[in-house]
Amino acid sequence: MLPTVIVFAYLAVVLYIGIFAFRHRGAHEGAEQFFLAGRAVGPYVFLTSLFGTHMTAFAVLGSSGHAFANGIVTFGLMATAAGLITPVFLLVAGTRIWALGRRHGFITPVQMFRDRWECSHIGTVIFVVQAALLVPYIVIGVMGGGTALGAISQGAIPYWVGCAVVALVVMGYVVFGGMRGTALVNAVQTTMFLLVGTTAFLVIGYGMGGFGQTISDMLATPSQAPLLSRERISPLYFFSYMFIPFSAIAFPHIGIFCLTAKRLSHFKHTAIAYPLCLMAIWLPSTVLGVVANRATEVPAIELKLEARQMLATPGASLTPDQRQALRRQADGEDVVIQLLHYYAPVWLAGLLGAGIMAAVMSSDSQILALSTMFTEDVFEHYGGKRRFGEEAQVKLGRAFVILVTLVAYAIALWAPANIFSLATQYGFSGYAALSPMVFAALFWKRSTKWGALAVTLWAAGSVAATAVFQAVVPAPPPGQSLSVLGVASWDLIARTGTGTAVLGFAPVMPMVLVSVALMWVVSLVTRPPSAATIARYDV
Amino acid sequence: MRRFLPFLLVGLAFFLHQDAWYWNAATPLVFGVLPPGLWYHALYALASSALMWYLTRAIWPEHLDSN
Numbered sequence: 274m275l276p277t278v279i280v281f282a283y284l285a286v287v288l289y290i291g292i293f294a295f296r297h298r299g300a301h302e303g304a305e306q307f308f309l310a311g312r313a314v315g316p317y318v319f320l321t322s323l324f325g326t327h328m329t330a331f332a333v334l335g336s337s338g339h340a341f342a343n344g345i346v347t348f349g350l351m352a353t354a355a356g357l358i359t360p361v362f363l364l365v366a367g368t369r370i371w372a373l374g375r376r377h378g379f380i381t382p383v384q385m386f387r388d389r390w391e392c393s394h395i396g397t398v399i400f401v402v403q404a405a406l407l408v409p410y411i412v413i414g415v416m417g418g419g420t421a422l423g424a425i426s427q428g429a430i431p432y433w434v435g436c437a438v439v440a441l442v443v444m445g446y447v448v449f450g451g452m453r454g455t456a457l458v459n460a461v462q463t464t465m466f467l468l469v470g471t472t473a474f475l476v477i478g479y480g481m482g483g484f485g486q487t488i489s490d491m492l493a494t495p496s497q498a499p500l501l502s503r504e505r506i507s508p509l510y511f512f513s514y515m516f517i518p519f520s521a522i523a524f525p526h527i528g529i530f531c532l533t534a535k536r537l538s539h540f541k542h543t544a545i546a547y548p549l550c551l552m553a554i555w556l557p558s559t560v561l562g563v564v565a566n567r568a569t570e571v572p573a574i575e576l577k578l579e580a581r582q583m584l585a586t587p588g589a590s591l592t593p594d595q596r597q598a599l600r601r602q603a604d605g606e607d608v609v610i611q612l613l614h615y616y617a618p619v620w621l622a623g624l625l626g627a628g629i630m631a632a633v634m635s636s637d638s639q640i641l642a643l644s645t646m647f648t649e650d651v652f653e654h655y656g657g658k659r660r661f662g663e664e665a666q667v668k669l670g671r672a673f674v675i676l677v678t679l680v681a682y683a684i685a686l687w688a689p690a691n692i693f694s695l696a697t698q699y700g701f702s703g704y705a706a707l708s709p710m711v712f713a714a715l716f717w718k719r720s721t722k723w724g725a726l727a728v729t730l731w732a733a734g735s736v737a738a739t740a741v742f743q744a745v746v747p748a749p750p751p752g753q754s755l756s757v758l759g760v761a762s763w764d765l766i767a768r769t770g771t772g773t774a775v776l777g778f779a780p781v782m783p784m785v786l787v788s789v790a791l792m793w794v795v796s797l798v799t800r801p802p803s804a805a806t807i808a809r810y811d812v
Numbered sequence: 813m814r815r816f817l818p819f820l821l822v823g824l825a826f827f828l829h830q831d832a833w834y835w836n837a838a839t840p841l842v843f844g845v846l847p848p849g850l851w852y853h854a855l856y857a858l859a860s861s862a863l864m865w866y867l868t869r870a871i872w873p874e875h876l877d878s879n
Binding site: 345346348349352353354356357360361364365368369371372484485488489492498499501502503504508511512515536537538541544545546547548549551552556559560812 | 822825826829830831832834835836837838839841844845847849850852853854856857858860861863864865867868871872873875876877
């Protein structure tokens with residue numbers, strides 16, 4: 274009971290921060306104030322809010338759940354790959370987006386694409402695809418909230434209520450606070466999680482009898498020792514995950530955040546600290562997910578291990594529904610919270626639970642980004658602002674936040690996939706496939722709107738094809754793969770326990786490489802923008 | 813050479829991420845707790861931060877500020 278009360282108190286504080294930002298700026302602020310915090314965010318808030326908005330529920334619940342099933346590979350698969358690629362992209366492309374945004378007054382990436390490639394409706398197509406790909410990212414925040422609140426309350430708060438509470442709180446401070454409120458909340462949340470995450474790690478380690486002893490026990494258990502190496506994921510699959518962080522620079526919420534920095538130098542500190550912040554969150558989450566396999570005295574974890582065992586039993590005759598139910602039961606996304614409940618004192622479990630909620634509730638920036646994109650790329654572009662005024666634009670932005678949150682809530686109740694796979698297979702992969710378009714806009718003078726359109730349609734089509742494929746072909750038991758299309762001994766396309774493999778690689782890699790080829794070939798055979806436009810981007 | 817060094821280092825870091833040499837090894841445990849695959853990537857994260865420090869000096873786009 275006490276942990277739930279502490280978490281609700283934390284949610285009230287977070288909501289107040291958004292309302293405080295609203296009172297501070299007033300209800301009649303302009304679009305640039307509401308959507309970009311007046312391009313005046315300071316260095317610490319810029320780092321923590323940019324990092325916080327990139328991480329979401331995926332970082333804590335998704336990573337520990339993935340590590341629970343797959344072992345230590347999770348850390349290298351996502352954290353260190355992102356720790357290299359994301360800051361390099363922020364340095365190279367983020368700084369340029371910042372400068373061009375200031376020079377030409379852009380608020381969204383689509384505004385830049387339209388201006389850069391002298392197009393209108395193609396920009397609308399890019400908006401639609403970006404918005405559709407952002408939805409899974411928002412959904413995982415709501416799902417994470419439902420999962421976390423359910424686990425913190427030990428099942429007293431049903432999943433649908435937990436999702437609704439988190440959706441309402443996020444919606445509240447985004448509607449009231451806009452970018453200023455969102456950035457402040459993200460800064461508080463990231464700071465809080467970094468502080469309490471370390472405490473949680475130490476408390477659980479102590480409670481389990483020390484990590485050294487627990488790891489040694491795992492080594493001595495044949496079924497658990499593989500979790501301490503990376504043998505459950507192939508090196509090819511691991512390599513292809515280097516392409517997942519390419520998504521960072523194509524995410525509209527990251528692009529929009531780049532425009533909020535007060536000074537260019539803020540990118541310097543952010544790039545240097547980024548790999549360290551990633552390590553501070555992902556390393557403890559991965560270790561806790563792995564050692565949770567030894568926590569058989571925790572009833573909820575014991576049930577998960579039993580479900581996994583049944584799924585892996587050779588020759589087990591299970592119906593698809595039974596298999597699906599067992600998969601849900603074996604899912605490890607709440608293991609950190611279960612460990613906290615068992616090993617930490619009640620009051621500390623509440624504080625640490627609030628810290629986990631802090632990391633989980635970072636879907637705010639994505640919701641705000643969608644609202645910004647709709648009001649700027651559709652409402653403003655098609656003359657709404659001219660006819661109804663800037664105040665109506667901000668009001669519409671607030672209404673759109675409510676609509677998006679309600680849609681995300683409905684999908685979160687229905688979505689069958691877990692957080693990790695939902696994020697990597699749809700949100701991250703789709704945006705990674707869009708990243709060549711961002712680089713072409715920023716650095717390649719010969720790039721054209723037709724190249725951008727080809728990349729956009731390819732990203733949308735390949736994500737849709739992956740989703741359909743995985744819906745039609747059921748996943749094989751964990752650790753196995755099912756060849757669907759092959760030549761001789763080569764598996765061209767295979768269904769794996771965690772998704773899809775193309776020639777052994779995750780789909781994101783061919784998606785990005787084909788995007789690069791499309792951008793290049795289609796641009797070369799079509800007419801570039803005027804010399805005057807190209808000159809405006811020669812910074 | 814100095815002009816290409818930042819790009820070489822980023823390319824090198826990209827491929828050093830694929831530490832296939834410790835792929836199936838769960839031992840020796842570094843400090844009695846970290847399997848080699850995890851230890852390597854913890855060091856890799858620290859090295860990435862150091863690389864960013866170098867890049868912010870070597871390829872910092874100062875001209876964008878004046879624009």
